[in-house]
Amino acid sequence: MPKKIPLRQCVGCREMKPKKELIRVVRSPEGAVSLDFKGKLPGRGAYVCPDPACLAKARKSKGLERAFETALPPEVWEALENQMKGGDQDG
């Protein structure tokens, strides 16, 4: 029997993918939004592919903002983009 793989939807391309292939984006109880590469930070989570293009899509479609029910200022998006670029290297 194959193991059931938990699927999550990317807020950018809207594809369902195994949780492990996605990066969790978390909004902390304090309202800070960041990428959660280990999937362990507390707060409300959403998922995005480890791909700056999906982050850009999520930004355009406001997918992440819908998931978090809050507006994300440009500096938050820039920080997420930087984390995405840097975090890819050392998993």
Ligand SMILES: [Zn+2]
């Ligand atoms: Zn995606």
